[in-house]
Amino acid sequence: MTSGISVLCVDDDPDIRALTTTALERTGEEFTVVTAGCGRDALSRLTERDRIDCVVSDYDMPGMDGLELLDAVRDRDPELPFILFTGKGSEEIASDAISAGVTDYLQKGSGMDQYTVLTNRIENAVDRHRTSRAQRRSERELERYRTLVESNTDPMYVLDSNGICTVANEAFCRLVETDREAVVGTHISDLISRDGLERGAKTVRQLRQGNSTSTRYEVSLGRDDNRWVGEANLAMVTDEDGNMTGSTAVIRDITERKRRERELTQYEEVVELAPISLFILGPDATIEWFNDEFAEAFAEDADELHGMRFPELVDRGYYDDHVIEKYNDQVRELLSSSTDLQRAEYHIRFQAPDGEERIHDVHTKLLPLEDGSFAGTIHAIRDITKRRRYERELEHQNDRLEEFAGVVSHDLRNPLNVAQGNLELHADECPVETDTKMGSVEQIRHSLDRMDDLIEELLSLARHGQRVGELGPVDLPRLVQQSWNAVDTTGATLACSVDATISADEGRVRALLENLFRNAVEHGSAGSDLESGREEGHIGTDVTVTVDLLENDGSTSGFYVADDGTGFETDPEKLFEFGHTTTSDGTGLGLAIVDGIAAAHGWTASARESRSGGARFEISGVRVLEE
Missing domain, CATH: 3.30.450.20 (PAS domain)
Known part of the structure; x- marks a missing residue:
């Protein structure tokens, strides 16, 4: 039986109202009956705060009959149960009542049995009305929830007790890259990764054991090429008795958060180390x-x-x-x-x-x-204590080197100049020019010239060492030509194909190039000493010196200086050693200076045979600013 029914009884006969009220309240124990003597009073009752579940009205009433009252009630509440209970019934009135939307039509009779029937009709009408209203309310709530689920950008799904997906929003379908029709009815193991399935199953067991009603866990989702980390919030779905009938989960994308956590951890490790x-x-x-x-x-x-x-x-x-x-x-x-x-x-x-x-x-x-x-x-x-100490020691060493350079320049070069001058005077004053005399003079002159070269290169090492000044943009082809012009290259040919600007100390690179050019033209003659008619170490007339850029994986990594002479007579790796020379009149310092200047720039100097069989010196690791 429907409980708590409030009935509005409308009849112009007070005796009928009283009888109907007594009969309904006696027959329907949960009934509460309020009365009205006319249609206007009934409408006033309906406007009051007291809830009315059903209207029972007579038809023939002055001022406003039952059908007119029905029309007025329907204007206010199209679904409120309305039973026309009249003593002047006819098929025409019944037809008009049904057309107007009456809930039920009952004709008055004699005896109390009619009130039992009326009570039953009221209970059925109110029960149907409440059920319909509850269903519409549920449908509205369901629609609101459906809208919330579909509009949520976080993937959401519902599983039954067997793990079959019964509900899934669009975000979840996009995540698993499957249509909704295919997702619904599919087991969850076919939709998420293995680790997510295992963690989800563990969480469901915890929920079944009553350890928690809702819990979170991390899960890896998506394809291998589009995988992301999610935080799943899983909860039980229960029936009216509290028995678990399934589960529901909302997955929040925490890929970026996890990436930031990893990044933060890495930063913390870097900071500590x-x-x-x-x-x-x-x-x-x-x-x-x-x-x-x-x-x-x-x-x-x-x-x-x-x-x-x-x-x-x-x-x-x-x-x-x-x-x-x-x-x-x-x-x-x-x-x-x-x-x-x-x-x-x-x-x-x-x-x-x-x-x-x-x-x-x-x-x-x-x-x-x-x-x-x-x-x-x-x-x-x-x-920077050690660095400061080293800087002071370096400054002290530089001062000593500068002092040494001054001593070498003054105390050695001056006596050398005197010896060279006296030699020339001796050669001019000697009246007899014999082969023996001229040979001795030339040997002395050659030795003095070699001493002069040694002093010059020792001064270069002492004053410059492996230091470079401020780096700046250097036009390499211009510097190549200037360096070539500064060296005695009589009879030799320069083939320069470079067109680049590099970052370097221009003065030190000029010294590097001059030493490489001098080495090429002095040691790179294509003919032998006998064939050329020149003494060992003299300039060859047929050597071509090539300067071009080094390429590494399609990008410029430096430059090289190559000749087409006779190549190496010793291991190329030994050429840069301090004091190493392949000729009797060489100083063994030129290529050592080249190696030192390259190292001071952070470059690498190396030697190998050129394509024509001559010598090729490569300078790699050069920073190219513009080509």
Whole structure:
């Protein structure tokens, strides 16, 4: 029986109203009956807050008959149960009532049995009305849920107790790259990866055991070429008795979050492994974070350092007092800067726990501002004590080399010049020009010339060594021609095919090219010494020197200098050794200078046989700015 039914009884006869009320309330124990003597009173009753489940009305009433009242009620509520209970029934009235949308039609009779029938008709009408209303409400709720599911960009699905997919939104269908018609009715094992299936099954077991009503787990989804990581939130689907009939899951794409987590972990590992000290100061100069390298520099343990204000490290003697002033100046400068990419760099002195004073190179950068307010700074510290010591030692060595160069230039070259001058005077004053005399003079002259070459190249090594100045763009074809013109290349031919601009120290590269050209024309004669009629080491008249670019995987990686002479008489790997020479009058320094200049630029010098059988010297690792 339908419970809690409120009935509005409308009849112009007060005795009939009273009888009907008594009979209904007696027959239907859950009935509550309110009455109205006319149609207007009935409509007023319907406007009150008290709920009316059914209207029972007479037909023949003054002012507004039952059908007119039905029309007025239908205007307000098209579905409210309305039973026409009249003593003046006819087929015409019944037909008109049905056409007007009456719920039921019952003609009054004699006896109390008619009220039993009326009670039954009311209960059936109200029950059908409530069922219909509940079904429509469920359909509206279902439609709202369906709209929420379909409009959700996160994949969602529902499984029955056997793991068969019964509901899936469009996002899930796109994820598994399958049409909805194919997804619904398919077992979940055919839709997601093995690891996702195993984790899902484990979660379902936990739900069945009552350990949880909802739980989350990670799952890998998608094809191999489009795989992503999802976070599945799985919950039980239960019946009215609380028995599990299936499960439902919503999957959130966390691929980007996991990528960022991995990236963060990698950064943390890099920071911890970095051979530099890193630390963060808050807006009040409190040490908020630091890596192991920073902590190892102090006698205090990490727990004590964390939360300590940086000025306390000054008080403990690790830093000078002026460090705080320098820090404040740098922060003010950074805050006044127009770009947040600027950073400050400065040097400070650090007193280590072992008593040794060290020099630190500090790089400071602002943390992102919080609501426009200063949030603190991040610092990177490198210990440059050894570098500073090395720089001082290098400066001292350079001073000594410069002093040595001066001694060589003055104390050796001056006596050499005197010897050369006296030799020429002796040759001119000697009246007899015998073969013996001329041979001795030439031998002395040759030895003095070789000593002069040795002094010149020793000075070059002493003054320049393997150092290079400031790098800049160098027009390589122009420099090749200038270097060629600076060398005695009588009779030799230059074939230059380079057209590139490189990053280099122009003066040092000029010295490199001059040495390579001198080596080519002096040692690369195509004919033998006897055939050419020249002494060993003299310039050949038929050598061609080629300069061109090196190619590596389709890109320029350097340049080479090659000749078409007689090639190498020794192992090419030994050519760059200091003092190594293949001729009796060679210094063995020219190619050593080439190797040193190349190394100072970060390049590599190597030798091999050219295509024509001559010598080829390659300079690789060159940075080409423009071709």
